[in-house]
Amino acid sequence: MNTYFARPIAPSALARLRVTDDAGRACVPYTATDGGHPLRCCLRLSEPGERIALVSYAPLRRWAAETGATPGAYDEQGPVFIHAEDCGGPAPSEEYPFSRTGALRTLRRYDTAGRIVGGRLLELPETPAEGFDKALAEAFADPAVALVHVRAVEYGCFHFEVRRP
Numbered sequence: 787m788n789t790y791f792a793r794p795i796a797p798s799a800l801a802r803l804r805v806t807d808d809a810g811r812a813c814v815p816y817t818a819t820d821g822g823h824p825l826r827c828c829l830r831l832s833e834p835g836e837r838i839a840l841v842s843y844a845p846l847r848r849w850a851a852e853t854g855a856t857p858g859a860y861d862e863q864g865p866v867f868i869h870a871e872d873c874g875g876p877a878p879s880e881e882y883p884f885s886r887t888g889a890l891r892t893l894r895r896y897d898t899a900g901r902i903v904g905g906r907l908l909e910l911p912e913t914p915a916e917g918f919d920k921a922l923a924e925a926f927a928d929p930a931v932a933l934v935h936v937r938a939v940e941y942g943c944f945h946f947e948v949r950r951p
């Protein structure tokens with residue numbers, strides 16, 4: 787099993803994003819003829835023919851609303867794919883989501899106030915789970931770090947959140 791828990795977008799946030807996204811735009815679901823879209827509701831790639839939507843999501847803002855943090859200018863939003871309807875969330879997995887040897891990720895670290903306290907680049911090794919475990923252990927070794935955002939390097943898009951265990 788993974789040492790750290792990769793969090794999908796919470797069901798309550800998904801319910802709202804499926805109406806209006808975090809940029810205030812209406813959700814526009816569509817049937818994707820192709821697959822391979824990274825879905826942040828169930829942390830897997832989409833299959834051709836699934837009903838999905840591309841919405842703006844503000845992960846730090848959503849977390850701050852739960853914890854009372856005040857990320858201020860660090861609050862940002864970006865595009866994520868989600869299922870158009872409730873999908874039941876992720877199936878239990880031995881792997882971190884969207885893991886592929888050679889893929890480039892950034893791990894951004896935030897403190898309890900929601901401010902950035904560091905980050906690093908990660909090229910996923912032969913065994914991606916070991917690479918994630920090591921990089922996340924390194925992040926949480928800093929007592930100031932409350933949560934980590936994992937993002938794709940090329941598109942900059944948010945993949946998943948890991949909170950201090």
Ligand SMILES: [Zn+2]
Pocket residue numbers: 825826827828829868869873874875
């Ligand atoms: Zn889903």
